[in-house]
Amino acid sequence: MANINSQVSRLEDKSTNRDEELASTAVILGRRALDFSTPVAAPAAARARVISVVNQKGGVGKTTTTINLGAALAELGRRVLLIDFDSQASMTTGLGIKSSQIKEQYGSIWYLLNDSTANVTDFILKSNVPGLDFIRGHGDLAAAEAAFVTEIAKEHKLRKILAPVLELYDDILIDCSPSLGTLTVNALTASDGVLIPMECEYFAVLGLSLVKETIGKIQEHTNPHLRIDGILATMFDRKTGHSRDVLELIDKEFHDELLDTIIARTVRFSESTVKGEPITSYAPSSSGALSYRRLARELISRGGAN
Numbered sequence: 001m002a003n004i005n006s007q008v009s010r011l012e013d014k015s016t017n018r019d020e021e022l023a024s025t026a027v028i029l030g031r032r033a034l035d036f037s038t039p040v041a042a043p044a045a046a047r048a049r050v051i052s053v054v055n056q057k058g059g060v061g062k063t064t065t066t067i068n069l070g071a072a073l074a075e076l077g078r079r080v081l082l083i084d085f086d087s088q089a090s091m092t093t094g095l096g097i098k099s100s101q102i103k104e105q106y107g108s109i110w111y112l113l114n115d116s117t118a119n120v121t122d123f124i125l126k127s128n129v130p131g132l133d134f135i136r137g138h139g140d141l142a143a144a145e146a147a148f149v150t151e152i153a154k155e156h157k158l159r160k161i162l163a164p165v166l167e168l169y170d171d172i173l174i175d176c177s178p179s180l181g182t183l184t185v186n187a188l189t190a191s192d193g194v195l196i197p198m199e200c201e202y203f204a205v206l207g208l209s210l211v212k213e214t215i216g217k218i219q220e221h222t223n224p225h226l227r228i229d230g231i232l233a234t235m236f237d238r239k240t241g242h243s244r245d246v247l248e249l250i251d252k253e254f255h256d257e258l259l260d261t262i263i264a265r266t267v268r269f270s271e272s273t274v275k276g277e278p279i280t281s282y283a284p285s286s287s288g289a290l291s292y293r294r295l296a297r298e299l300i301s302r303g304g305a306n
Contacts, residue, residue: 022287022294023236023262028247034260036297042077043306048169050162051229051305052187053195056214057207058178061197061234063090064269065295066175068288069195071278072296073305074131078170081124083109084137085158085187086177092136095127096276101136108138112161114147120161121168128277133169144182154182155222159190170306180214188215189222193229193304197263198250200236200243205250229304230259232295237265261295263288 026034053066063086070080084091089102105111107125112118112135124133148154162172174187188194196211198204208231219226231254237243251258264287272282280289299305 022291023238023264025233025247025251025258025260025262028236028238028244028262029251036261036294036301038297040076040297040300043170045167046170046306048079048081048166048172049193049304049306050166050172050174050191051193051195052174052176052184052191053197054176054184054188054215055196055198055204055207055211056178056180056184057199057204060199060204061232061263062086062178063094063175064273065195065197065232065234065263065292066091066173067094068269068278068280068292069295069299070132070134070171070173071127071129071280072289072292073171074129075280075293076296076300078131078306079168080132081165081169081172082127082132082134083158083162083172083174083187084135085109085141085174085183086137087139087142088177089137089139090273091134091175094273094276095125095134095136097125097136102138105138105140107136109135109161110138110140113144113157116160120164124165129281132278137175141177141183148182155185155189158186162190180210184214185218185222188218188226191223191226193227195229195232195299195304196257197232197234200233200246202242202246202249205246205253208250208254228257229299230302231257232259232261232263234263235265236262259295259298261291261298263291263295 053062070082074080092102107123123135176184176187266288268279268283268286268288272279275282
């Protein structure tokens with residue numbers, strides 16, 4: 001009986017919003033609240049917009065953002081493809097793929113990088129969210145720096161892989177590794193836009209200029225059309241003055257790029273990762289789910305997503 005009661009309690013927990021109210025840049029900084037509540041119609045058939053989720057610092061919410069933004073876009077009727085471009089393969093795990101499957105090279109983005117004859121559509125997996133597909137990662141991505149060092153035009157490998165599926169999707173999100181090396185350069189070269197999740201901690205701000213410097217080099221050398229779609233404040237804690245201070249600092253230094261949507265800390269993200277599904281389906285009424293749905297609408301309104 002105790003076990004049954006526990007299960008009932010857990011189900012109730014999933015369907016209620018016990019997290020703190022949604023935070024936004026405008027409200028936290030005392031400005032007029034912005035509204036992104038208007039439903040957004042699905043785009044007409046067109047080429048996918050490719051977005052890299054980038055930060056050279058680990059643990060800032062890149063994978064969480066890739067999965068949950070992708071799921072939120074799919075809920076709005078978008079056809080979305082996620083690429084796990086990190087050797088830790090956390091995105092793959094977060095979408096329910098077991099570690100035994102991740103060890104197999106075939107079926108991963110790493111295999112595609114090494115076999116130019118492979119058909120990318122054979123590597124696409126379906127998530128539990130309608131409209132949300134993905135290509136899984138692999139641990140050997142860590143060897144990319146050395147493996148491709150002598151290749152000509154190595155920066156364009158991912159762009160060539162994605163070319164055949166650009167008309168099959170509305171948005172393609174790339175979960176990048178926590179570095180600014182070969183893989184990230186490949187992702188940025190293949191992308192139309194960059195989303196930069198940034199933890200609301202002072203040291204995270206210090207590395208933001210380095211990310212922007214790398215983006216500038218990509219614009220100069222391999223992808224002149226690349227643009228920054230936004231800086232996303234993550235792991236915000238309303239209870240601490242430090243989070244607000246960091247938000248004010250980002251707003252002062254990068255006002256035009258700072259998104260209004262803020263992703264606050266919540267245990268729901270960890271729980272949904274263990275479950276192997278996006279927070280939008282695991283805890284659909286939680287503040288985390290609502291925040292990523294708002295982010296999807298904000299990006300669409302800013303032209304950062306189709």
